[in-house]
Amino acid sequence: MIIYSKFNEVRKTKKETLRKVLAVVMTSAVAAGLTACGNGNSSTSTAAGTSSASSAAASSASSGASGSSAASSSVSGTSGSSKSGSAEGLSIGATYYTLQTEFCMRMDDAAKKWAKENGVNYTSYDGNNDAASQLEQVETMIADGVDAIILNPQDADACSACVDAAVEAGIPIVGVNTMVNNENLTAYVGSQDVSAGEEIMNYMIDYMDSEEFNIVVIEGPMGQSAQLQRIEGITNVLKDYPNIKIIAQNTANWSRSEAMTLMETWITTYGDEIDAVVSENDEMALGAREAIEAAGMDIPCIGIDGITDAVTAVSNGKMIASDFQNAEGQITGALETAVKCVNGEDFEKEVWIPFEMITPDNYADYLN
DSSP: OOEEEEEHHHHHHHHHHHHHHHHHHHHHHHHOOOOOOTTTTOOOOOOOOOOOOHHHHHHHHHTOOSSOOEEEEEOOOSSOOOOOGGGTTTTEEEESSSSSHHHHHHHHHHHHHHHHHHHOOOEEETTTHHHHHHHHHHHHHHHTHHHHHEEEEEEEEETTTHHHHHHHHOOOEEEESSOOOTTOOOOEEEEOOOHHHHHHHHHHHHHHTOOOHHHHHHOOOOTTTTHHHHHHHHHHHTTTTTEEEEEEEEEEEOOOHHHHHHHHHHHHHHHHHHEEEEEHHHHHHHHHHHHHHTTTTTOEEEEOOOOOHHHHHHTTSSSSSEOOOOOHHHHHHHHHHHHHTTTTTTESSEOOOOOEEOOTTTGGGOOO
16 A cells, blocks of 8 residues: 655654754854763764764764663765665664664664665664663654654554654654554554464474474564564464474573573473474574584474574574575665655555575575
8 A cells, every 4th residue: 555645744844843953952062062962872873074073972872882772873974876865864763672683683784784875864772672662762763853763663562652752743653574553653564474474384394294293382572563473373374283282382582592491491391292393583493403402302493584593504404494584675665665754755554575485495595
Protein backbone atom coordinates (compact mmCIF):
# COMPACT_ATOMS: atom_id res chain seq x y z
CA MET A 1 0.00 0.00 0.00
CA ILE A 2 1.37 3.41 -1.02
CA ILE A 3 0.86 6.29 1.40
CA TYR A 4 1.26 10.00 0.76
CA SER A 5 3.16 11.57 3.61
CA LYS A 6 1.45 14.40 5.49
CA PHE A 7 4.04 14.41 8.26
CA ASN A 8 5.97 17.17 6.56
CA GLU A 9 3.07 19.63 7.05
CA VAL A 10 2.98 19.09 10.82
CA ARG A 11 6.72 18.70 11.02
CA LYS A 12 7.49 21.99 9.26
CA THR A 13 5.69 24.07 11.86
CA LYS A 14 7.21 22.25 14.83
CA LYS A 15 10.67 21.99 13.30
CA GLU A 16 10.74 25.69 12.30
CA THR A 17 9.93 26.66 15.88
CA LEU A 18 12.50 24.24 17.24
CA ARG A 19 15.18 25.47 14.83
CA LYS A 20 14.58 29.08 15.85
CA VAL A 21 15.06 28.09 19.47
CA LEU A 22 18.15 26.05 18.63
CA ALA A 23 19.57 28.93 16.62
CA VAL A 24 19.36 31.20 19.67
CA VAL A 25 20.91 28.50 21.86
CA MET A 26 23.76 27.87 19.42
CA THR A 27 24.46 31.57 19.02
CA SER A 28 24.77 31.89 22.77
CA ALA A 29 26.99 28.82 22.92
CA VAL A 30 29.35 30.17 20.28
CA ALA A 31 29.50 33.51 22.03
CA ALA A 32 30.46 31.75 25.22
CA GLY A 33 33.26 29.92 23.38
CA LEU A 34 31.73 26.46 23.70
CA THR A 35 32.84 23.90 21.11
CA ALA A 36 30.52 21.04 21.94
CA CYS A 37 27.64 20.10 24.16
CA GLY A 38 26.05 16.82 25.18
CA ASN A 39 23.11 15.26 26.98
CA GLY A 40 24.18 12.57 29.40
CA ASN A 41 26.25 9.95 27.60
CA SER A 42 24.76 10.67 24.18
CA SER A 43 26.84 11.91 21.29
CA THR A 44 25.48 14.15 18.59
CA SER A 45 26.08 13.77 14.87
CA THR A 46 27.40 16.88 13.15
CA ALA A 47 27.02 18.21 9.63
CA ALA A 48 29.97 18.38 7.26
CA GLY A 49 32.12 21.43 7.69
CA THR A 50 32.04 21.66 11.49
CA SER A 51 35.24 22.34 13.36
CA SER A 52 37.63 19.49 14.06
CA ALA A 53 37.27 20.21 17.76
CA SER A 54 33.52 19.60 17.60
CA SER A 55 34.01 16.40 15.62
CA ALA A 56 36.59 15.16 18.10
CA ALA A 57 34.26 15.90 21.00
CA ALA A 58 31.45 13.96 19.35
CA SER A 59 33.78 11.05 18.66
CA SER A 60 34.96 11.03 22.25
CA ALA A 61 31.40 11.05 23.56
CA SER A 62 30.51 8.14 21.31
CA SER A 63 33.48 5.97 22.23
CA GLY A 64 33.01 6.56 25.94
CA ALA A 65 29.24 6.12 26.01
CA SER A 66 27.66 3.39 28.11
CA GLY A 67 24.28 2.52 29.55
CA SER A 68 20.87 3.21 28.14
CA SER A 69 21.76 6.43 26.36
CA ALA A 70 24.86 5.21 24.55
CA ALA A 71 24.94 6.56 21.01
CA SER A 72 27.23 6.58 18.01
CA SER A 73 27.27 9.01 15.12
CA SER A 74 27.97 8.97 11.42
CA VAL A 75 29.00 12.34 10.05
CA SER A 76 28.15 13.22 6.48
CA GLY A 77 31.23 13.72 4.33
CA THR A 78 32.36 16.76 2.41
CA SER A 79 30.60 17.84 -0.75
CA GLY A 80 30.43 15.23 -3.47
CA SER A 81 28.07 13.03 -5.38
CA SER A 82 25.08 11.67 -3.48
CA LYS A 83 22.93 8.71 -4.43
CA SER A 84 19.83 10.43 -3.09
CA GLY A 85 19.79 14.21 -3.42
CA SER A 86 16.56 14.44 -1.43
CA ALA A 87 18.32 12.93 1.59
CA GLU A 88 21.28 15.29 1.73
CA GLY A 89 21.46 17.39 4.88
CA LEU A 90 18.75 15.49 6.73
CA SER A 91 19.21 14.30 10.31
CA ILE A 92 18.05 10.78 11.14
CA GLY A 93 18.28 9.04 14.50
CA ALA A 94 17.93 5.32 15.19
CA THR A 95 17.39 3.33 18.37
CA TYR A 96 18.19 -0.38 18.24
CA TYR A 97 17.01 -2.73 20.97
CA THR A 98 20.66 -3.79 21.21
CA LEU A 99 23.93 -3.17 19.43
CA GLN A 100 25.58 -6.18 21.05
CA THR A 101 24.56 -8.81 18.47
CA GLU A 102 26.07 -9.24 15.02
CA PHE A 103 22.74 -8.81 13.26
CA CYS A 104 21.95 -5.43 14.83
CA MET A 105 25.53 -4.27 14.38
CA ARG A 106 25.22 -5.14 10.70
CA MET A 107 22.15 -2.94 10.45
CA ASP A 108 23.90 -0.06 12.19
CA ASP A 109 27.05 -0.39 10.07
CA ALA A 110 24.98 -0.43 6.89
CA ALA A 111 23.08 2.65 8.08
CA LYS A 112 26.33 4.53 8.72
CA LYS A 113 27.57 3.62 5.26
CA TRP A 114 24.31 4.72 3.65
CA ALA A 115 24.31 7.98 5.61
CA LYS A 116 27.83 8.81 4.51
CA GLU A 117 27.02 8.08 0.88
CA ASN A 118 23.86 10.21 0.98
CA GLY A 119 25.04 13.17 3.05
CA VAL A 120 22.81 12.37 6.02
CA ASN A 121 23.66 13.10 9.65
CA TYR A 122 22.93 9.81 11.41
CA THR A 123 23.02 9.02 15.12
CA SER A 124 22.38 5.56 16.55
CA TYR A 125 21.56 4.43 20.08
CA ASP A 126 21.97 1.10 21.87
CA GLY A 127 18.72 0.35 23.73
CA ASN A 128 20.43 -2.30 25.88
CA ASN A 129 17.35 -4.54 25.62
CA ASP A 130 15.26 -2.07 27.60
CA ALA A 131 12.07 -0.44 26.28
CA ALA A 132 12.25 2.42 28.79
CA SER A 133 15.74 3.29 27.57
CA GLN A 134 14.52 3.32 23.99
CA LEU A 135 11.77 5.78 24.92
CA GLU A 136 14.36 8.06 26.54
CA GLN A 137 16.43 7.84 23.38
CA VAL A 138 13.46 8.76 21.18
CA GLU A 139 12.78 11.74 23.44
CA THR A 140 16.41 12.79 23.08
CA MET A 141 16.18 12.58 19.30
CA ILE A 142 13.02 14.68 19.34
CA ALA A 143 14.74 17.32 21.50
CA ASP A 144 17.72 17.27 19.13
CA GLY A 145 15.40 18.08 16.22
CA VAL A 146 15.92 15.03 14.01
CA ASP A 147 13.98 14.86 10.77
CA ALA A 148 13.06 11.19 11.17
CA ILE A 149 13.45 8.30 13.61
CA ILE A 150 14.21 4.62 12.97
CA LEU A 151 12.83 2.28 15.65
CA ASN A 152 14.06 -1.29 16.19
CA PRO A 153 11.91 -2.06 19.25
CA GLN A 154 12.75 -4.35 22.12
CA ASP A 155 9.11 -5.07 22.97
CA ALA A 156 6.07 -4.95 20.70
CA ASP A 157 3.84 -3.40 23.37
CA ALA A 158 6.20 -1.50 25.67
CA CYS A 159 7.80 0.39 22.77
CA SER A 160 4.44 1.70 21.56
CA ALA A 161 5.15 4.82 23.62
CA CYS A 162 8.10 5.57 21.32
CA VAL A 163 5.72 5.85 18.38
CA ASP A 164 3.31 8.05 20.33
CA ALA A 165 6.11 10.45 21.28
CA ALA A 166 7.37 10.79 17.72
CA VAL A 167 3.90 11.27 16.25
CA GLU A 168 3.08 13.90 18.88
CA ALA A 169 6.24 15.76 17.83
CA GLY A 170 5.29 15.52 14.17
CA ILE A 171 8.32 13.38 13.31
CA PRO A 172 8.06 10.31 11.05
CA ILE A 173 9.04 7.07 12.80
CA VAL A 174 9.82 3.99 10.74
CA GLY A 175 10.01 0.54 12.33
CA VAL A 176 12.65 -1.94 11.22
CA ASN A 177 13.25 -5.66 11.81
CA THR A 178 11.06 -6.03 14.91
CA MET A 179 7.48 -4.82 15.08
CA VAL A 180 5.60 -2.54 17.47
CA ASN A 181 1.89 -2.68 18.21
CA ASN A 182 0.91 0.85 17.27
CA GLU A 183 -1.19 1.71 14.24
CA ASN A 184 0.37 5.18 14.12
CA LEU A 185 3.79 3.83 13.13
CA THR A 186 4.65 5.67 9.93
CA ALA A 187 5.95 2.60 8.09
CA TYR A 188 7.64 -0.75 8.67
CA VAL A 189 10.49 -2.55 6.89
CA GLY A 190 11.32 -6.11 7.86
CA SER A 191 10.92 -9.79 7.08
CA GLN A 192 8.04 -12.17 7.67
CA ASP A 193 9.02 -13.86 10.92
CA VAL A 194 6.13 -16.33 10.90
CA SER A 195 7.40 -17.69 7.60
CA ALA A 196 10.94 -17.93 9.02
CA GLY A 197 9.65 -20.09 11.88
CA GLU A 198 7.81 -22.28 9.39
CA GLU A 199 10.84 -22.55 7.12
CA ILE A 200 13.30 -23.69 9.79
CA MET A 201 10.83 -26.21 11.22
CA ASN A 202 10.07 -27.65 7.80
CA TYR A 203 13.78 -27.83 6.99
CA MET A 204 14.47 -29.70 10.22
CA ILE A 205 11.71 -32.20 9.44
CA ASP A 206 13.14 -32.80 5.97
CA TYR A 207 16.61 -33.20 7.45
CA MET A 208 15.45 -35.68 10.09
CA ASP A 209 13.47 -37.57 7.42
CA SER A 210 10.98 -38.52 10.11
CA GLU A 211 7.63 -37.46 11.47
CA GLU A 212 8.35 -38.61 14.99
CA PHE A 213 11.12 -37.08 17.10
CA ASN A 214 11.72 -34.70 20.03
CA ILE A 215 12.90 -31.12 19.77
CA VAL A 216 13.88 -28.32 22.11
CA VAL A 217 13.07 -24.75 21.07
CA ILE A 218 15.24 -21.78 22.06
CA GLU A 219 13.33 -18.51 21.90
CA GLY A 220 14.17 -14.83 21.69
CA PRO A 221 13.18 -12.20 24.29
CA MET A 222 9.62 -12.91 25.35
CA GLY A 223 7.16 -10.36 23.98
CA GLN A 224 9.36 -9.21 21.10
CA SER A 225 7.61 -9.54 17.75
CA ALA A 226 10.29 -11.84 16.29
CA GLN A 227 9.91 -14.24 19.22
CA LEU A 228 6.13 -14.22 19.03
CA GLN A 229 5.98 -14.71 15.28
CA ARG A 230 8.77 -17.25 14.92
CA ILE A 231 7.29 -19.53 17.56
CA GLU A 232 3.95 -19.09 15.81
CA GLY A 233 5.54 -20.32 12.59
CA ILE A 234 7.17 -23.29 14.33
CA THR A 235 3.92 -24.36 15.98
CA ASN A 236 1.99 -23.83 12.73
CA VAL A 237 4.08 -26.56 11.13
CA LEU A 238 3.91 -28.87 14.15
CA LYS A 239 0.11 -28.88 14.00
CA ASP A 240 0.49 -31.25 11.05
CA TYR A 241 3.02 -33.46 12.86
CA PRO A 242 1.49 -34.62 16.17
CA ASN A 243 4.36 -37.03 16.86
CA ILE A 244 7.03 -34.34 16.80
CA LYS A 245 7.17 -33.19 20.41
CA ILE A 246 8.56 -30.02 21.97
CA ILE A 247 9.99 -31.46 25.20
CA ALA A 248 11.44 -28.12 26.35
CA GLN A 249 11.36 -24.48 25.30
CA ASN A 250 12.65 -21.32 26.91
CA THR A 251 14.18 -17.95 26.08
CA ALA A 252 17.89 -17.26 25.81
CA ASN A 253 17.31 -13.61 24.80
CA TRP A 254 19.16 -13.91 21.47
CA SER A 255 22.32 -14.61 23.52
CA ARG A 256 24.90 -17.27 22.64
CA SER A 257 26.11 -17.59 26.23
CA GLU A 258 22.58 -17.85 27.67
CA ALA A 259 21.71 -20.49 25.10
CA MET A 260 24.79 -22.52 25.98
CA THR A 261 23.80 -22.49 29.66
CA LEU A 262 20.20 -23.37 28.82
CA MET A 263 21.28 -26.25 26.59
CA GLU A 264 23.59 -27.59 29.30
CA THR A 265 20.60 -27.74 31.63
CA TRP A 266 18.47 -29.51 29.05
CA ILE A 267 21.20 -32.05 28.29
CA THR A 268 21.43 -32.83 32.01
CA THR A 269 17.65 -33.16 32.25
CA TYR A 270 16.75 -34.91 28.99
CA GLY A 271 20.00 -36.33 27.63
CA ASP A 272 19.49 -38.58 24.62
CA GLU A 273 15.78 -37.73 24.47
CA ILE A 274 16.72 -34.55 22.57
CA ASP A 275 16.79 -35.29 18.85
CA ALA A 276 17.05 -31.75 17.44
CA VAL A 277 17.44 -28.08 18.38
CA VAL A 278 15.27 -25.43 16.74
CA SER A 279 16.52 -21.94 17.57
CA GLU A 280 14.88 -18.63 16.76
CA ASN A 281 18.25 -17.08 15.90
CA ASP A 282 21.79 -18.14 15.03
CA GLU A 283 23.52 -16.82 18.14
CA MET A 284 21.43 -19.15 20.30
CA ALA A 285 21.84 -22.08 17.92
CA LEU A 286 25.61 -21.64 18.12
CA GLY A 287 25.50 -21.47 21.91
CA ALA A 288 23.47 -24.67 22.01
CA ARG A 289 25.95 -26.34 19.69
CA GLU A 290 28.83 -25.45 22.02
CA ALA A 291 27.03 -27.20 24.90
CA ILE A 292 26.26 -30.20 22.70
CA GLU A 293 29.86 -30.63 21.63
CA ALA A 294 31.12 -30.17 25.20
CA ALA A 295 28.84 -33.05 26.21
CA GLY A 296 30.27 -35.25 23.46
CA MET A 297 26.97 -35.33 21.60
CA ASP A 298 25.93 -34.57 18.02
CA ILE A 299 22.44 -33.04 17.83
CA PRO A 300 21.36 -31.13 14.68
CA CYS A 301 20.79 -27.39 15.16
CA ILE A 302 19.11 -24.78 12.97
CA GLY A 303 18.80 -21.02 13.36
CA ILE A 304 17.84 -17.73 11.75
CA ASP A 305 19.80 -14.65 10.55
CA GLY A 306 22.71 -15.96 8.51
CA ILE A 307 25.40 -14.33 10.67
CA THR A 308 29.05 -14.97 9.83
CA ASP A 309 29.63 -17.70 12.41
CA ALA A 310 26.44 -19.47 11.35
CA VAL A 311 27.52 -19.56 7.70
CA THR A 312 30.80 -21.09 8.85
CA ALA A 313 28.89 -23.58 11.01
CA VAL A 314 26.76 -24.61 8.04
CA SER A 315 29.91 -25.05 5.95
CA ASN A 316 31.52 -27.40 8.48
CA GLY A 317 28.37 -29.29 9.48
CA LYS A 318 27.92 -27.85 12.98
CA MET A 319 24.57 -26.33 11.90
CA ILE A 320 22.32 -27.91 9.32
CA ALA A 321 21.08 -24.55 7.97
CA SER A 322 20.38 -20.90 8.76
CA ASP A 323 17.55 -18.77 7.40
CA PHE A 324 19.31 -15.61 6.18
CA GLN A 325 17.74 -12.31 7.18
CA ASN A 326 18.98 -9.34 5.18
CA ALA A 327 20.07 -6.77 7.78
CA GLU A 328 21.49 -4.40 5.19
CA GLY A 329 18.39 -4.56 3.02
CA GLN A 330 16.07 -3.91 5.96
CA ILE A 331 17.86 -0.86 7.35
CA THR A 332 18.47 0.64 3.91
CA GLY A 333 14.78 0.25 3.12
CA ALA A 334 13.85 1.90 6.42
CA LEU A 335 16.15 4.87 5.80
CA GLU A 336 14.91 5.34 2.25
CA THR A 337 11.31 5.18 3.46
CA ALA A 338 12.05 7.76 6.16
CA VAL A 339 13.52 10.14 3.58
CA LYS A 340 10.47 9.78 1.34
CA CYS A 341 8.21 10.55 4.26
CA VAL A 342 10.19 13.62 5.33
CA ASN A 343 10.05 14.96 1.78
CA GLY A 344 6.33 14.34 1.36
CA GLU A 345 6.79 11.64 -1.27
CA ASP A 346 4.73 8.49 -1.73
CA PHE A 347 6.01 5.52 0.26
CA GLU A 348 5.10 1.92 1.03
CA LYS A 349 3.47 1.45 4.43
CA GLU A 350 5.01 -2.02 4.68
CA VAL A 351 8.12 -3.33 2.92
CA TRP A 352 8.96 -7.03 3.22
CA ILE A 353 12.46 -8.41 2.62
CA PRO A 354 12.36 -12.20 2.00
CA PHE A 355 14.33 -14.74 4.02
CA GLU A 356 16.81 -17.01 2.20
CA MET A 357 17.78 -20.45 3.49
CA ILE A 358 21.53 -21.03 3.76
CA THR A 359 22.32 -24.72 3.28
CA PRO A 360 25.38 -26.93 2.74
CA ASP A 361 24.70 -26.53 -1.00
CA ASN A 362 24.77 -22.71 -1.17
CA TYR A 363 26.67 -21.45 1.90
CA ALA A 364 29.53 -20.20 -0.29
CA ASP A 365 27.22 -17.53 -1.67
CA TYR A 366 26.92 -16.03 1.82
CA LEU A 367 30.56 -16.05 2.94
CA ASN A 368 31.87 -12.59 3.89
